[in-house]
Amino acid sequence: MSRLPEFHAAKWDEPVIMELGRPGGRGQIFPKPESEIEAEVGADLIPAGMARKDRPALPEITEFEAQRHYLHLSQMTLGMMGVSLFGTCTMKYNSKTSEYATLRPELAEVHPYQHPDTLQGVMGIVHDFDHMLRSLSGMDQFIFQAGGGADAAYTMAIVARAYWADRGMLDQRTEMVTSIQAHPCNPATAAAAGFKVVNLPLEENGYPSLDALKAAVSDKTALIMINNPDDMGIYNPEIKEWVRVAKEAGALCFYDHANFNGVMGKLSARELGFDACMFMLHKTFGAPKAGGGPAVGAFGCSDELAPYLPCPVVAKSGDKYILDEDRPKSAGKVREFWGNIPQVVKAYAWARGMGAEGINLASDISVVANNYMDKRLSEIPGLAISNPHISANRMEMTRWSFAPFAKKPASEQLISPIAWRTTASTPSG
Amino acid sequence: MPTETKSHPWMALSAPGAIDDMLKTIGVSKVADLFEQIPQDHYRKKPLDMPPALTSEMELRRDLVTRLKQNGDCESNLSFLGAGVWQHHVPAIVDEIVGRTEFATNVWGSYQSDHGRNQAWFEFSSQLGALLNLDVVQLPVYSWGCAIGHAMRMAARITGRSKVLVPQLSDPERLSVIKTYCQPTEMDDSIEVVMVAADPATGRLDLSDLKSKLGSDIAAVYFENPGYLGTIETEAAEIAKMTRAAGAETIVGVDPSSLGVMTAPGDYGADIVTGPVQPLGVHMQCGGGAGGFIASRDEERYVHNYNGFLVSIADTARSGEFGFGLACPHQNSYGMREDGNDWTGNSTYLWAIAGAVYMSLLGPEGFAELGRLIVSRARYAARLLDEIAGVKVMWPDGHFKEFVVNFDGTGRTVSDINDALRAKGIFGGKDISEEGLNLGQSALYCVTEVHTAADIRRLADTLREILA
Numbered sequence: 001m002s003r004l005p006e007f008h009a010a011k012w013d014e015p016v017i018m019e020l021g022r023p024g025g026r027g028q029i030f031p032k033p034e035s036e037i038e039a040e041v042g043a044d045l046i047p048a049g050m051a052r053k054d055r056p057a058l059p060e061i062t063e064f065e066a067q068r069h070y071l072h073l074s075q076m077t078l079g080m081m082g083v084s085l086f087g088t089c090t091m092k093y094n095s096k097t098s099e100y101a102t103l104r105p106e107l108a109e110v111h112p113y114q115h116p117d118t119l120q121g122v123m124g125i126v127h128d129f130d131h132m133l134r135s136l137s138g139m140d141q142f143i144f145q146a147g148g149g150a151d152a153a154y155t156m157a158i159v160a161r162a163y164w165a166d167r168g169m170l171d172q173r174t175e176m177v178t179s180i181q182a183h184p185c186n187p188a189t190a191a192a193a194g195f196k197v198v199n200l201p202l203e204e205n206g207y208p209s210l211d212a213l214k215a216a217v218s219d220k221t222a223l224i225m226i227n228n229p230d231d232m233g234i235y236n237p238e239i240k241e242w243v244r245v246a247k248e249a250g251a252l253c254f255y256d257h258a259n260f261n262g263v264m265g266k267l268s269a270r271e272l273g274f275d276a277c278m279f280m281l282h283k284t285f286g287a288p289k290a291g292g293g294p295a296v297g298a299f300g301c302s303d304e305l306a307p308y309l310p311c312p313v314v315a316k317s318g319d320k321y322i323l324d325e326d327r328p329k330s331a332g333k334v335r336e337f338w339g340n341i342p343q344v345v346k347a348y349a350w351a352r353g354m355g356a357e358g359i360n361l362a363s364d365i366s367v368v369a370n371n372y373m374d375k376r377l378s379e380i381p382g383l384a385i386s387n388p389h390i391s392a393n394r395m396e397m398t399r400w401s402f403a404p405f406a407k408k409p410a411s412e413q414l415i416s417p418i419a420w421r422t423t424a425s426t427p428s429g
Numbered sequence: 430m431p432t433e434t435k436s437h438p439w440m441a442l443s444a445p446g447a448i449d450d451m452l453k454t455i456g457v458s459k460v461a462d463l464f465e466q467i468p469q470d471h472y473r474k475k476p477l478d479m480p481p482a483l484t485s486e487m488e489l490r491r492d493l494v495t496r497l498k499q500n501g502d503c504e505s506n507l508s509f510l511g512a513g514v515w516q517h518h519v520p521a522i523v524d525e526i527v528g529r530t531e532f533a534t535n536v537w538g539s540y541q542s543d544h545g546r547n548q549a550w551f552e553f554s555s556q557l558g559a560l561l562n563l564d565v566v567q568l569p570v571y572s573w574g575c576a577i578g579h580a581m582r583m584a585a586r587i588t589g590r591s592k593v594l595v596p597q598l599s600d601p602e603r604l605s606v607i608k609t610y611c612q613p614t615e616m617d618d619s620i621e622v623v624m625v626a627a628d629p630a631t632g633r634l635d636l637s638d639l640k641s642k643l644g645s646d647i648a649a650v651y652f653e654n655p656g657y658l659g660t661i662e663t664e665a666a667e668i669a670k671m672t673r674a675a676g677a678e679t680i681v682g683v684d685p686s687s688l689g690v691m692t693a694p695g696d697y698g699a700d701i702v703t704g705p706v707q708p709l710g711v712h713m714q715c716g717g718g719a720g721g722f723i724a725s726r727d728e729e730r731y732v733h734n735y736n737g738f739l740v741s742i743a744d745t746a747r748s749g750e751f752g753f754g755l756a757c758p759h760q761n762s763y764g765m766r767e768d769g770n771d772w773t774g775n776s777t778y779l780w781a782i783a784g785a786v787y788m789s790l791l792g793p794e795g796f797a798e799l800g801r802l803i804v805s806r807a808r809y810a811a812r813l814l815d816e817i818a819g820v821k822v823m824w825p826d827g828h829f830k831e832f833v834v835n836f837d838g839t840g841r842t843v844s845d846i847n848d849a850l851r852a853k854g855i856f857g858g859k860d861i862s863e864e865g866l867n868l869g870q871s872a873l874y875c876v877t878e879v880h881t882a883a884d885i886r887r888l889a890d891t892l893r894e895i896l897a
Contacts, residue, residue, distance in 0.1 A: 009542065009543075009544065009545065011544075014545075014548065016548070016551070016552065016555075016742070017552045017555075017556070017785070017789050018552075018555060018556075021792075025792070026792065026794065026795065027520075027522075027789060027790035027791065027792065027795070028520050028790040028791050028792075028795045029795070029798070030518075030795065030798040030799050030802050030878055031802065032798075032802070033801070033802055033805035033806060033809075033882075034881065034882040036809075036882055037805050037806060037809040037882050038805065040809050040812055041805055041808040041809050041812065043801075045801075045804045045805060045808055046661065046690050046691055046800075046804065046829075047661055047663045047827070049663050049666070049692075050654075050661050050662075050663055050665065050691055050692050051690065051691070051692065052688065052689065052690055052691055052692050052693065052797075052800075053692070054562075054693070054696075055793040055797075056559045056560045056562075056688065056689070056693070056793050056796060057559040057793075058556055058559050058560070058788055058789070058791070058792045058793050058796070059556075059789050059792060060792045060793065060794070061789060061790075061792065063520075063522055063790060066522055066786060066789045066790050067522050067525065067526070069789070070522075070526045070549065070782075070785070070786050070789075071526070071529075072545065073545035073546065073548050073549045074526065074529040074531040074532055074545060074546075074549075075531065075545065076543075076544050076545025076546075076548070077531040077532065077534075077538065077542075077543045077544070077545040077546040078531070078536070078538050078542035078543060079530065079531040079532060079534030079536045079538050079543060079546065091535040091536055091537070092439070092535060093439045093440070093535065094535045095439060095486070095489075097486050097489055097490050097493070098493070099528070099533070100490070101490065101493035101494060101497060102714075103524070103528070104494070104497060105502045105503075105504040105505070106494075106497040106498055106500045106502050107497050107500065107502075107714060107715065108712035108713070108714055109502045109503045109504045109516070109712060109713060110500055110502050110503065110713060110714065110715040111503055111508060111510040111514055111516070111713050111715070111716075111856065112514060112713075112715050112716035113510050113512060113514075113859050114501065114503075114508075114510065114856055115847070115848075115851055115856070117501075117851075118500060118501030118502075118506075118851070118856075119500055119501075119715070120499045120500065121496045121497045121498060121499030121500040122496075122497065122500055122715055124496055124499065125496055125497075128480070131478075132479055132480075135477050135478040135479060136477065138473075138475065147571030147572065147575075147719075147775070147776060147777065148571070148774040148775035148776060149774055149775060150762075150772060150773065150774020150775065151571060151774060153774075154772065158609055161612075161613065161616070165613060165615060170613070170615040170616070171615055184762045184763050184766045184769075184772075185762065185772060185773075185774050187762075187766045187767035188762030188766055188767050188769060188771070188772035188773075189762075189772045190767070191767035191768075191772070192582075192610075192771050192772045193612065193616075194612050194616030194617065194618060194619065197766075197767040199766075234466070235466040235467055237466055237467065237468050237471075239471070240468075240470070240471060263467070265473075265477055266464070266467070266472055266473060267467075267471060267472065267473055268473040268474075268475060271473055271474060271475070272471060280775075282775065283535075286439070288533050288534060288535050289534065289535055289536065289537055289775065290532065290533050290534065290778065290779035291532060291534060291537070291538070291543070291546055291778045291779060291782070292537065292568075292738075292775050292776055292777075292778035292779075293571075293775040293776040293777045293778055293779065294717060294720075294777050294779060294780070295774075295775035295776070295777075310609075331609070332605050332606070332608055332609040333574070333602065333605040333606045333609060334571075334575075334606065334609055335571045335572045335574065335575055335606060335719070336513050336514075336572045336573065336574050336602045336603060336606060336716065336719055337513070337514070337572075337602070337715070337716025337717075337719060338715070338716055339716070339717065340714075340717040340719075340777075341714055341715040341716060341717040342714050342715075342717045343717065345493070345497075349489060349493055350439075351479070352480065352482065352483045352489060352492060353439065353482065353483055353484060353486075353489050354437070354439070354482060354484075355479055355480075355481060355482020355483075355484070356476075356477040356479040356482075357435075357482065358437050358439075358440075358482055358484070359477070359479070360477075361435075361437065361440070361443060362440060364448065364460050365440055365442045365443060365447075365448065367460070367463050367464065368442075368448050368451050368452060368455070368460060368463060369442055369451060371451075371455045371457075371463050372451035372454055372455055375454055375455050375456075376454070392466045393463050393464075393465065393466060395463070395464070395466070
């Protein structure tokens, strides 16, 4: 069977919401305040100077119209609960069981400032999931405050800032080293945190050379940020040496685990020498990406960096879970509260559903499937793998070039949607 | 021998034989051959320590539900907690739409494939712009605090100055995020955060203190309306005027649930406006519902300084047709890495869709009703609590949905009182007595449209009983 299935989103001739409805249309009605309230407080409770006089130019539509309109918009979206071949995002099937669980009021209608005694369920899940990530990475403590992979990279930057400030060396350790292949969030967050960015170029083998790294790191280097496999799917076999060189120069080493999918269960960031790492729960751990969040960048680090973590940290004291806010060396918060907790619960559910064996198998399958896809794509005339001279297997992702197609007449530029989606760049982090 | 796998419900290619078929096509004999790039000494030595797998959905569901049921929630208890996450009514249609697989997807689609999502995002920005009376609204960032941080950095880029003024009575949670974004002073391009005193009689910004601190080194003045402690900033236009005269930007934080009854910030001179998206149809989710918006007038100085995604509408090549796409897409970190405006990443865009649906359902009348209901119920609660012996409501007539209740006259601590309330199924206001605000034993109470008159009387009666 060699039929190429076609798919495309529904196309409605859907007006913009502002064009719908008519004056007086209502999609939601709130009750009037009870009579005893009106009698007690009266009307006109907003001071005259601050009372709104105009009517906001919002649509006036019925509930039915709102539902139909937004259903149409969802149907005009190819987002799906199935296969995505987008590069670094490593999206995977998201189970409906975890969705169901997080919609329950025991989580949806929970306030982060409730007394910890009333949050034992969710804190227990956070605590246990922290321990699963510790096992997967070798790190000593995880937090979930970061709202995405980029926010986790930012967390690393501010933790590094606090670490060097605590040693009185922030004016000396001013540089961050990464590769030109790294996701933009690595250099951008380090720059936003005040570090000067050094980007290493790629060499012939698909990753920067050790010599380039040695030339870049010095006693000015505050931290290095690396992903591996990188965004071309190539694993840098010299990574241990990289970490050794960076640490010899005194730098902190951050493993951006955006591409963990291909190696999960097989590597430990800590055993490779890293001080900290991050996992994207909204991708690697089976929580939905949701068109760009709510996401979670789980940030884990060694005991040495733990004092600088943003608060709160969920901990266990005797039989009870507690929120540890008493961390005087904390770098400060990157975001309010503890994080996108439903996504953490979904990631916990995924990890529980998979177990150690399932996680290992998922990594096997992703690497096999990636190479299978590469093989099949290579059979399409005119489609070329990027950097064809590199013989290494592309793990978990690949880049392909459409350059040969571009030279063909437009009528012959028929590209399978699968091939297109494989190579298109994607916002990530 | 085929590679041994045990089929897992979540992985299509886990069915027996699937891996072998692919290996055959690839032309290698075993899975390990594909990992040849990883040196042997890189493989982990310590075995994974994970709890046993719950591959049966039935078992997994039981585990999740059993654990979550150990929480107390704000539906089965009566809660008066706010301070950054608030209990509001979420219309059922909002849950229906954000739960749609196409939106709550595992996929990041392309702009070409996700025309509907782009339109929903555009409609979020447009409707929120109508509430704010501003024309540019960026897709939301991680939280309100993050939005303020980005806005301050925008102001610093625009003015070339490096000091911001912030109210003394600020939420410590948001303030911590703001300080993170503004950096410690050791860094070259740090922004100094300077506090402006509050008028003790009103809780509002002390304008004389503000005036004394406004100089040619100030990039921005930030204030909230309503403020952290619920107070309405009646001199907002005057603050904006003073700020502009000093050549600084006025950054305002607003609660969108107030904008049916309170003046839009675009009408009193705000330059950059931030706020939370959670009140726009997102459940609290233990703080997981957080998200923050940033908005401004449609002027180049602002538009070219946004850090994230701006969704715009434009005519297509076909007459009468329009489409949606990103405006100024290359100015953020995706386009320019470390040279872009600040940085961005996955954020909270699903909440933009929730917000779009929510705002469309309410319309102008819904927002007016909502605002009137909240302010009436909150004011009623403040009156009832103020009547209790030893209990004093600070600034009783100048707040929107939150207000400060002081318990100094009872001789009891907030912590103690909240424990007693909790034993009776009530979550009292947030304890702010340790927040350095000099307000004694005080709690920040939040009353919204979900609280009925009977709920409020139950709170007052229970407090009276506890304090007797």
